[in-house]
Amino acid sequence: MKTPDAPAIVSPAAADPYRNPIGFDFKNTYARLPERFYARVAPTPVVDPHLIKVNVQLARNLGLDPDALASSQGVEILAGNRVAEGSEPLAMAYAGHQFGNFVPQLGDGRANLLGEVIGRDGVRYDIQLKGSGRTPFSRGGDGRAALGPVLREYIVSEAMAALGVPTARVLAAVMTGQQVMRETPQPGAVMTRVAASHLRVGTFQYFAARGDTEGTHILADYAIARHYPEAAQANQPYRALLDSVVARQAHLVAQWMLLGFIHGVMNTDNTSISGETIDYGPCAFMEAYEPNKVFSSIDQQGRYAYSNQPHAAHWNLVRLAESLLPLLNEEMGSEEAGLASAQESLAAFAPHFDTARAAGLRRKLGLTIEHEGDLALAEKLLDRMAANQADYTLTFRRLCDAVVGTEADTAIRALFADPSAYDSWADDWRKRLGNESVSAQERAVMMRRASPAFIPRNHLVQAAIEAAVDRQDFRSFEELLDVVSCPYEDRPALERYTTPARPEECVTATFCGT
Ligand code: AMP
Ligand code: MG
Numbered sequence: 001m002k003t004p005d006a007p008a009i010v011s012p013a014a015a016d017p018y019r020n021p022i023g024f025d026f027k028n029t030y031a032r033l034p035e036r037f038y039a040r041v042a043p044t045p046v047v048d049p050h051l052i053k054v055n056v057q058l059a060r061n062l063g064l065d066p067d068a069l070a071s072s073q074g075v076e077i078l079a080g081n082r083v084a085e086g087s088e089p090l091a092m093a094y095a096g097h098q099f100g101n102f103v104p105q106l107g108d109g110r111a112n113l114l115g116e117v118i119g120r121d122g123v124r125y126d127i128q129l130k131g132s133g134r135t136p137f138s139r140g141g142d143g144r145a146a147l148g149p150v151l152r153e154y155i156v157s158e159a160m161a162a163l164g165v166p167t168a169r170v171l172a173a174v175m176t177g178q179q180v181m182r183e184t185p186q187p188g189a190v191m192t193r194v195a196a197s198h199l200r201v202g203t204f205q206y207f208a209a210r211g212d213t214e215g216t217h218i219l220a221d222y223a224i225a226r227h228y229p230e231a232a233q234a235n236q237p238y239r240a241l242l243d244s245v246v247a248r249q250a251h252l253v254a255q256w257m258l259l260g261f262i263h264g265v266m267n268t269d270n271t272s273i274s275g276e277t278i279d280y281g282p283c284a285f286m287e288a289y290e291p292n293k294v295f296s297s298i299d300q301q302g303r304y305a306y307s308n309q310p311h312a313a314h315w316n317l318v319r320l321a322e323s324l325l326p327l328l329n330e331e332m333g334s335e336e337a338g339l340a341s342a343q344e345s346l347a348a349f350a351p352h353f354d355t356a357r358a359a360g361l362r363r364k365l366g367l368t369i370e371h372e373g374d375l376a377l378a379e380k381l382l383d384r385m386a387a388n389q390a391d392y393t394l395t396f397r398r399l400c401d402a403v404v405g406t407e408a409d410t411a412i413r414a415l416f417a418d419p420s421a422y423d424s425w426a427d428d429w430r431k432r433l434g435n436e437s438v439s440a441q442e443r444a445v446m447m448r449r450a451s452p453a454f455i456p457r458n459h460l461v462q463a464a465i466e467a468a469v470d471r472q473d474f475r476s477f478e479e480l481l482d483v484v485s486c487p488y489e490d491r492p493a494l495e496r497y498t499t500p501a502r503p504e505e506c507v508t509a510t511f512c513g514t
Contacts (some may be wrong), residue, residue, distance in 0.1 A: 022068045022077060026086035026115030027124065029226075033218060038090040042443045043080025043112045045134025046190065048177025051075045052474060055171050058194065062119045062171070073104060078172045078192050080112065083243040086465050087114040091135035095209055096202030096269025097319060099303055104209045106202060107137025111484065124226060126198050127171070131190040146186035147175065148465045151477055152510075153191065153280040159456045160277055161483035165255045166248075167277040168195035184321075187469060196276055199223055201320045202269035208323035220327055227274050238327040242345045246317050248275025249378070250352035253313045257306070258360040259455070260286040260392040264296040264510065266304045266312040268319050282510040285455040285502040288389040289382065294417065295458075297509040314349045321346055363450035364396050365429065366443035368436055377432060379385065381425050388416035391500045396451035402426070403433065403447060404440045437474055452487035453498055456480060458507035460497060 029037065051070055051509075059066040066283040068074050083089060091108035098106075109132045118124055131145025150173050160167040176188035199219070205500055207215035224231045224241050231240035252275050256263065263270075264282035272278045282296035291307040299305075304312055321342040329338030361378040362370070395415050401408035409426060413419035436443065460483075464476035483497045501507065 007034070010108055012154070022074050022084060023065055024077075024084050024086060024115070024127070025063075025117060026084065026088075026127075028086075028088045028115045029117065029124075029222075030092070030113060030116070030126075031088040031090055033222060034143075034215070036093070036212075036215065037219070038092050038113075038137040039107070040088070040090050041112065041135045042083055042089045043129050043190075045081040046176035046188070047189075048175075049075050049079030050175040050177065051078070051174040052151075052175060053478075055134060055154075055169065057156070058169055058171050061121065062117055062125065062194065064117070064171075068207050075174055078085060078129070079174045079176065079190055080129050084114065089114055091137055092198055092203070093137070093152050093206055094200055094202040094269055095206040096200070096267050096314070098267045098269070099299070099301075102205075102209070105137070105206070107206075108135055108198075109138040109141050110135070111193075117219065123196060126193075126195050128193045128195070128198060129190055129231050130193050131176075131188065142180060144176070144178070144180040144188050145190065146180050146182055147189040148186065149281070150189040151465050151468055152283075152461055153193075155456050155461055155477070155480055155484065157277070158281050158481055160261075162485050162487050163255075163259060163452060163455075165259070165261075165277060166190075166196075166252055166275055168193050168272075168279075170194070176215055195272070195278060196274040197223075197226055197272070198271050198278070199273040200278075201271040201273070201316050201323070202267075203273070204320055204323035205268060208326075209231065213326045216323065219326065223273050236328075236331045236341065237469075238324055238331055239341050239345060242321055242324055242328070242342065243348065245275065245320060246275055246345055246349050247352050249313050249317060250310075250349050251275065251356050252311050254353050254356035254360060256309060257357060258364065258450070259452070260289070260306070262286060262293060262295055262304070262306050263309065264294075264299065264304055266316065268316045271313070271316045271320075271462045273320075284507070284510050285460050287383040287457065287506075288394040289395070290389075291382075291386060295508075295510045310349075310353050313353075314346070315345060317349060339359065353463075360450060363446055365399065366433065366436070366447045368438050368446070371432065371435060373432070377425075378430060380428070384416070384425055386420040388418055388421050390415040390417075390422075393452060393455050394498065394500070397448075397453050397498070400444050400447040400451060403443050420506065448490075449488055453490055454483050454487045454494070456484050457497070457501065458510065459501035459505040460509050 054066050054069045056066040077084045089112040093107045095104050096106050112132045113127050114127045116124050116126055133144035154170040157167050157169050161169055171192040171194050173191045178188045179185045180188040228244040231237050234240035262284050270279040284295040286293050292305045294302045294305045328341045329335050332338045332341050358375050368376055398412045413422050416422045460480055464480045467473040467476045
């Protein structure tokens with residue numbers, strides 16, 4: 001494996017600047033899988049492509065030249081008007097449970113996998129265009145993406161990456177010069193998405209639903225080789241694969257919970273095998289802490305409410321285990337033993353999640369040693385925050401100051417509808433801190449790494465989107481990207497980005513990315 005500092009390897013393709021101006025050295029391992037895994041389809045050209053932004057740092061991490069990406073030839077590739085040499089574009093097949101209802105065929109209805117590149121970290125990444133036109137999986141859709149949802153995904157996924165949460169990222173966004181019809185006509189955009197892969201729980205369901213055990217085998221072997229190579233050495237490799245996905249998803253959702261993030265559409269087709277956050281549709285970070293908070297306008301039942309997220313993830317993993325049963329049965333020697341293996345694997349979700357969440361809460365409270373009442377102390381704070389509409393992010397961030405001295409209490413009390421709800425909790429907290437051996441300053445440093453100052457607050461995301469969509473003004477978008485890219489640092493000049501929406505600015509719902 002290459003080290004992060006290793007120089008980019010210049011491929012033969014990169015040496016021909018006309019045919020492959022960006023120097024993409026595409027690998028196409030997915031395109032080597034059997035034909036029934038995808039449909040070969042090229043992006044549909046757009047009328048008038050214009051660059052919005054190239055993610056310079058991400059491009060460099062991938063060994064790509066950001067200036068070449070931003071050049072007119074680069075933009076043609078990013079818009080889908082030209083297929084770079086070495087790319088074998090395709091739309092992936094997958095199925096999925098959407099809000100609990102099984103759809104046997106979904107697939108990339110508006111995305112093209114261009115190929116894979118090996119990043120400077122040695123990891124293989126998918127390069128995918130989203131919003132790049134119709135495919136055989138489009139059903140009734142237009143194959144396009146609107147500018148607003150593209151900018152939302154760019155901002156929120158960059159925030160997640162900077163927060164240290166595994167996530168798909170946006171390498172570039174371009175305007176198409178075409179309108180897309182949504183509730184109202186919207187400017188169209190194409191984004192280039194980078195992910196460790198686009199394998200989903202729904203990809204496994206696709207083959208399982210067809211009784212295609214050979215396909216499931218091939219897919220599982222591919223997932224192991226790409227994401228969990230150590231599973232290949234295990235006595236039961238498919239069990240090891242399931243165990244690994246269960247663990248990664250448990251950690252991922254624990255991180256979401258610790259940051260107050262609501263994904264919004266945790267369907268099985270949006271649940272990645274690599275354990276990354278994918279598909280930023282109606283997602284949001286909570287402001288006032290409210291365990292049952294829902295933002296998505298399509299989630300009427302609250303299926304994907306904040307506090308339901310671990311249950312939803314577990315439910316999705318049960319669907320993965322079901323899809324893998326034929327393989328588990330084979331490696332265990334009987335259906336009974338295969339089922340038991342699946343159940344054992346799934347049972348590990350809760351302990352993985354609980355351990356990750358408890359560790360995170362301990363960091364947020366500045367507790368370096370484990371004590372029995374720690375979790376109860378954290379839950380008590382959360383209960384009081386909920387009862388008093390305290391801002392989730394600010395409360396925890398201000399605790400980083402309060403751990404050093406009581407002067408910061410005033411600012412925290414102000415976040416609670418009834419400030420005394422904080423006072424009595426803080427007494428308990430400070431008693432507990434008395435058992436700690438590390439200095440208050442060290443604790444504060446640890447806490448500031450666990451509780452960000454900056455999240456992409458909804459009203460700011462909304463304002464950035466509106467300025468771009470209504471007035472082609474991308475300044476707020478750029479500013480917000482800058483703000484969320486260093487979430488754990490105090491930046492006094494950016495104070496206004498840390499405060500919750502005023503009542504008239506409040507965004508109560510976010511909408512699906514279509
Ligand atoms: P999503 O809500 O983005 O996770 O998409 C769910 C499914 O609907 C996937 O199969 C998408 O490819 C498909 N889809 C979403 N929007 C469109 C669109 N505008 N055109 C075609 N297919 C779409
Ligand atoms: Mg999706």
